[in-house]
Amino acid sequence: MYFIFQLEFNSTKTYIADLIRAYAKQIGIELDVFQDSKLITISALQDDEKLEAFLNGLEGVLPASLYIGKSKHFFRDEKLFLPSLEEAKLPVNIAPCPTCQKEMFDVSSRRYYYPFTSCNYCGSQHPFVSKYPYSRANSTMKFLAPCEACVEESKSNFLRLDYPLISCIECGIAIRMLDKEVEHLALDKGDFRKLFKASGFAIAAGKTVLMKTAHGYRKFFNPNKDLDAVKKISFSATVSDSTLNKNPYAFSEASKQNVELSTLLMASAGGINTHLMLVEQEFNALLSIERPLLRVATKSDEIKALYGSSALVKYPDDGMTMLLAREVLNAGLEYIAYIECEGTEEADFLVDFDLPISSQKDTKLFVNQDDKLFVSGERIIFPTVVKNENSMVALAHDLLAVEVEGKTIIDSMEKFDSIKGKGVNILETEEFESGHANEQKVPQYKASMMSVLAEYGKVGHKAIGVHFDGNLNFLYYNGKNIINAVPPIPFESDNLWEKISTLREGSDRLVGNYQKAYPEIWERLDKLEGDMDIFEVTAITLGLANESFEGISAEALSFLGKGGLQIDTRVKDNRFDNYAFLTSIMSYQLGDVENSYMCYSIYESFGDYIGEIVPQLIDKVDTKTIVLTGETFANQSLYGRIQRTLGQYNPLMGKKFPIGKESAVHGALYL
Numbered sequence: 001m002y003f004i005f006q007l008e009f010n011s012t013k014t015y016i017a018d019l020i021r022a023y024a025k026q027i028g029i030e031l032d033v034f035q036d037s038k039l040i041t042i043s044a045l046q047d048d049e050k051l052e053a054f055l056n057g058l059e060g061v062l063p064a065s066l067y068i069g070k071s072k073h074f075f076r077d078e079k080l081f082l083p084s085l086e087e088a089k090l091p092v093n094i095a096p097c098p099t100c101q102k103e104m105f106d107v108s109s110r111r112y113y114y115p116f117t118s119c120n121y122c123g124s125q126h127p128f129v130s131k132y133p134y135s136r137a138n139s140t141m142k143f144l145a146p147c148e149a150c151v152e153e154s155k156s157n158f159l160r161l162d163y164p165l166i167s168c169i170e171c172g173i174a175i176r177m178l179d180k181e182v183e184h185l186a187l188d189k190g191d192f193r194k195l196f197k198a199s200g201f202a203i204a205a206g207k208t209v210l211m212k213t214a215h216g217y218r219k220f221f222n223p224n225k226d227l228d229a230v231k232k233i234s235f236s237a238t239v240s241d242s243t244l245n246k247n248p249y250a251f252s253e254a255s256k257q258n259v260e261l262s263t264l265l266m267a268s269a270g271g272i273n274t275h276l277m278l279v280e281q282e283f284n285a286l287l288s289i290e291r292p293l294l295r296v297a298t299k300s301d302e303i304k305a306l307y308g309s310s311a312l313v314k315y316p317d318d319g320m321t322m323l324l325a326r327e328v329l330n331a332g333l334e335y336i337a338y339i340e341c342e343g344t345e346e347a348d349f350l351v352d353f354d355l356p357i358s359s360q361k362d363t364k365l366f367v368n369q370d371d372k373l374f375v376s377g378e379r380i381i382f383p384t385v386v387k388n389e390n391s392m393v394a395l396a397h398d399l400l401a402v403e404v405e406g407k408t409i410i411d412s413m414e415k416f417d418s419i420k421g422k423g424v425n426i427l428e429t430e431e432f433e434s435g436h437a438n439e440q441k442v443p444q445y446k447a448s449m450m451s452v453l454a455e456y457g458k459v460g461h462k463a464i465g466v467h468f469d470g471n472l473n474f475l476y477y478n479g480k481n482i483i484n485a486v487p488p489i490p491f492e493s494d495n496l497w498e499k500i501s502t503l504r505e506g507s508d509r510l511v512g513n514y515q516k517a518y519p520e521i522w523e524r525l526d527k528l529e530g531d532m533d534i535f536e537v538t539a540i541t542l543g544l545a546n547e548s549f550e551g552i553s554a555e556a557l558s559f560l561g562k563g564g565l566q567i568d569t570r571v572k573d574n575r576f577d578n579y580a581f582l583t584s585i586m587s588y589q590l591g592d593v594e595n596s597y598m599c600y601s602i603y604e605s606f607g608d609y610i611g612e613i614v615p616q617l618i619d620k621v622d623t624k625t626i627v628l629t630g631e632t633f634a635n636q637s638l639y640g641r642i643q644r645t646l647g648q649y650n651p652l653m654g655k656k657f658p659i660g661k662e663s664a665v666h667g668a669l670y671l
């Protein structure tokens with residue numbers, strides 16, 4: 001008899017299955033571990049005397065993961081053979097696993113308060129890897145020789161057999177702390193602990209600490225203390241690609257608004273339910289070893305005072321941040337805040353190390369009941385191995401899909417030496433020229449849609465697509481090409497009042513009334529440049545601190561009532577009319593409708609509009625396959641509305657790649 005244990009695992013990442021195999025070796029039990037794109041299956045002889053010890057111990061060794069779902073077990077007479085996917089050995093960039101964490105907090109271990117503690121199956125590996133194939137020689141740790149204990153360990157410890165990046169306090173990366181006058185170098189165990197303790201207490205006392213983490217420099221601070229210190233933070237670093245840069249207006253307000261744009265770091269799981277309002281799935285995702293960023297509704301009065309209705313939240317995700325969080329907790333704080341920034345950022349203290357790292361863009365996750373979607377980002381998702389039947393090379397958003405030793409890997413461009421392939425597909429917004437004879441520029445919407453079709457095995461089959469990334473596009477894929485079936489009416493934000501006043505009869509009266517009621521906003525809208533998207537303009541109209549669709553999304557999250565406010569989306573034919581949309585919002589504003597209600601309704605109205613257009617397209621082209629792409633879908637009210645209007649068609653959304661722009665590097669392989 002065989003004992004079969006099955007774990008839902010919705011990813012091709014192999015670190016969990018590999019960890020299970022390694023742990024079985026440690027216990028000395030013979031078993032098989034299979035993994036396909038949905039399940040991890042463990043098969044062992046039922047009467048194996050070590051089975052119980054293995055199963056009991058596994059619980060303590062396995063980390064919580066985003067990808068793990070329900071589990072079940074059953075018995076079977078014959079031995080089981082399943083095909084198993086094989087991923088190339090790729091460096092991960094996740095939090096330390098339970099075993100590695102234990103070591104970091106065990107005073108007797110060689111890695112007590114050592115922030116770079118990791119093993120084959122966890123931790124910050126990717127930041128130290130300079131190129132493929134993955135080996136110590138191809139990492140920035142190549143000049144650090146492992147000590148005797150580490151060499152010995154790489155032959156005996158089941159977690160670190162031949163681990164390329166093995167290191168400990170004795171032989172690893174030295175860190176130091178600097179204030180304006182003195183430098184403190186951490187050399188032994190006691191020093192590492194002291195350094196983090198000093199940092200934690202400095203933050204509690206209202207100082208700022210700039211720290212080099214595996215994910216780049218972060219400036220940590222206590223958002224409740226000394227708001228002047230916070231005011232000094234230059235937020236340009238955190239919002240580099242948004243309009244906030246162009247827009248100093250947003251920062252001229254109190255420093256409170258600056259806190260709103262920082263990430264809230266929970267120092268322990270204990271404080272999460274006190275301060276935030278989240279469902280169990282969100283809580284689990286936040287604490288998973290992948291440690292994504294999550295936008296969560298706020299609950300406690302103190303967090304509401306700092307962040308407003310929602311906050312971008314993080315649970316410590318790398319060794320540096322984790323050790324700091326521990327000491328922050330010891331200093332009596334349940335949470336602190338940070339911004340991502342450059343190493344030159346002004347701060348009271350600097351915690352630094354010399355080894356160069358390459359950091360990845362952090363990844364935002366969207367959770368709606370049991371659905372989890374990556375919104376945007378690189379970490380967690382990349383590097384990954386993908387199918388590439390046409391032997392193509394693809395480039396999008398500085399990510400490259402290229403063949404290395406027979407497998408196609410997607411990772412940041414600088415990790416590859418050369419590109420070889422039958423053709424090169426490049427996102428049209430990239431400046432890069434490959435010099436390849438067969439080079440093609442591809443638009444974002446096509447690449448995004450192809451990524452989802454490929455993920456679900458639907459390449460070559462007809463489909464309807466909706467790409468919503470600030471702009472709303474309705475697409476048709478005839479099995480060969482993607483056509484923009486209902487493109488948006490171009491939106492130009494200059495001369496806005498003129499366009500609004502001529503929209504319909506009586507529109508000019510609205511413009512006059514609006515100028516009287518909101519003279520400052522009127523003035524600002526009057527001076528807009530032409531290249532803004534409708535969400536930015538809407539956010540300015542509503543006076544939100546975060547002038548982007550994320551700001552509207554965040555505001556919508558705090559609305560707890562039921563919908564009903566109908567926002568006008570068109571004037572003539574079926575196309576979305578931005579000017580009609582804005583006019584409608586302004587009239588509600590004049591009628592004193594609350595911002596949260598309005599923002600909620602904005603997404604609901606988009607949901608209704610999409611829910612109306614898509615079935616019309618489906619009727620015309622005879623397919624029931626619908627693909628939804630674009631970051632704007634990561635919104636609770638829009639997502640809920642889409643489920644209601646299009647749920648019967650079971651619309652497809654990317655699970656392996658972000659629904660946002662980074663999926664293009666995958667989809668471009670199929671164009």
Ligand SMILES: [Zn+2]
Pocket residue numbers: 096097098099100118119120121122123159
């Ligand atoms: Zn580990």
Ligand SMILES: [Zn+2]
Pocket residue numbers: 146147148149150166167168169170171172
């Ligand atoms: Zn060592």
